[in-house]
Amino acid sequence: MVLETLFSDFKVSAHVDENEASPSPGPRWAHTFSALHEIGEAYLIGGVTSAKDLSALDESVYCLNLRTLKWEEVETEKGTECGVCSRRAFHTTTQVSDYELVVFGGWTGIKERDNAVYVFNALKREWTFPQISGRTRPEPRQGHSATKINAADIAVYGGWSGESFCDSLYILDTCAWSWTKVETFGISPQLADHTCYMKEWWLHFSGGFGADGENAMTHSLDLVTKEWSEQAESGRTALLDFSLDRIAEVGQSELRIGPYLVRFGGCDVSSGLYEDRNYSNVLEARQIRGGEDAKIPSKATHHNRASSSDVNYGPVQVDLISPRAYHSCTQASKFCVLAYGGRDKAQAFGDLWIIMLPEKIVLDQQAGSKTESRSVEPNEVVLHSRVHPSLLQGTAREERLIERHVARSQITDLVSDLRNSVADKDTNLKLERMNHRNKIEWLKEQIESVQTDLQKLHSYKESLDQVQQLESGEGNEE
Structure with missing residues (x-):
């Protein structure tokens, strides 16, 4: 059952599963939610199941069938190289093929933080633990970002090690299964619970917080020269309030959809305690300016002008959805985004929301797919036959x-x-x-x-x- 409401250019609906026997993941936050379009499924991994107990971690894997919008708890098997991925939260999950997800790091409770790499095969429903080479590996961390920068490599940045904020960049080669630490130049930001996207040959980091509190800047790393730069976020103010200035960007969700960034929710860090923070339900899409995505050029053909962003849709406060942070979003089709879970001051959420995108974003995806290289986010356009009509x-x-x-x-x-x-x-x-x-x-x-x-x-x-x-x-x- 779907209840729809129009918010500005976005149409938001709550999906209610009327089948009481359906194994819903239930309330959780700091989890990951990833759609595998080629097989018409989305996978929810890990998370914290209570707003009051950080040790209430879950190792379950849930599958949402995008054709039927029905949940299934996955019975995972041990791979030939290791066992099942342990319970965790504040980790990252990155798609590396049509049916494989790479899970890195996170808060594990017993060991506190982890720097292990796990691979989930959705076809076999099997976990493997690849043997990673490399002289320098990332220290155990949580709240980091992991961004696919080409067909084989994942860029891991930032996070919290338990003692300090991390400010180093590591590249994970998923073909050779090796780590490489990247030497950068300039002031590298210390960030956790931030977001990252790639445009051209730049990595852009926004939101999150560090030793000095909330991050009000967009930090950009040139992958050719390895130089850092920064710029103020468009539309932001220095006020720690919850007007529509998108100041709440800790634990927000951010998706790169064609030439747009779609952001939702978040909180501030006015307190170290989650129950004392302010939470947001603001939704917006920001168009990414600049050239087309391409392979990382050589220094001889490279220019160092970072892309800028302008607000195109929103920000709009979505009253239908409770303010929240540490939820997870995934693009289910070229028409919509799915959002699941999250938390506020007092509770964890276990609801599934369908956010229909403005028509121009849908059309710009189609136009952009003809000119832009989509190696950064493969298979972003789902075949209609593989999704439920409510996602179209x-x-x-x-x-x-x-x-x-x-x-x-x-x-x-x-x-x-x-x-x-x-x-x-x-x-x-x-x-x-x-x-x-x-x-x-x-x-x-x-x-x-x-x-x-x-x-x-x-x-x-x-x-x-x-x-x-x-x-x-x-x-x-x-």
Whole structure:
């Protein structure tokens, strides 16, 4: 069941699963939620299940079927190289193929923080623990970012080690399974609970907090020269209030969708305690200015002008959704984003929200896909047949509804044909049984007839023997 409300250019709806037997993930925050478009599924991994107990960690994996919007708790298997990924939160999950997710780091409770790499294969539903090489590995951390920068490499930055904020960049090669620490130049920001996206050959970091409190800047790293730069966030103020200036950007969600960034929620760090922070339900999309995405150029062909961003849609306060942070969002189709869970001052949430994107963002994705290299975020446009109609809009939704109607009609016809076929086979079987019964009765009659004839023959034989004996006796007397 879907309840829809229009907020500015966004349409927001709550998905309510009316099937009480459906194994919903329940309330949780600091988890990850990743859509695998090629197989039409989204996977929710880990998280904290209580707002009052950080040790309430979960190791479960839940699968949301994007065709039916039904949840399933996944029974994962141990891979050949290691066991199941342990319970964790504040970790990152990055898609590396059509059906594989890489999980790194996070808060694990017992060991506090982790720097292990796990790979989840959605087709086999199996965890593996690849053997990683490299002289320098990232220290255990939580609240970091992990961004895919090309087909094989993931850039891991920032986070909290338990003693300090991290300010180093590491590259994980998922083909060779090796770590490389990148030497950078300039002032590298110390950040945790931030967001990161890639445009051209720049990594842009925003939100989060460090030793000096909230981060009000966008920090950009040139992957060619390895130099840092920074600029003030457009539309931000120095006030720690919750007007529509998007000041709440700790624990927010941010998705790169074509030439746009879609952001939702977040909180401030006015207190180190989660229950004393201010939470937001502001939603916005910011268009990314600049050139097209491309392979990282050589220094000879490189320019050092970072892309800028302008606010295009929002910010708008979405009253239908409770203010929250540490939720997780994923793009379910080119038309919409799914948001799950999160927390506020007092509670953790276990709700699933569908956020339909403005029409221009949908159209710009289609236009951008013809000119931009999409190696950063592969498979962002889902085939309509692999998602539920409520995740589509316009003609795509109508086509999907028609497709479902046709499919249901075909299934109904198939079931009817099968029933008729079964009925025909049942009738034929009954006729064959009747024929067999008739044959059995006939055979019984024939057997009885033969037995009667045998008895007669036996009687005739006895009579014949008696006659022969009499004749033999009379001959002897003469």
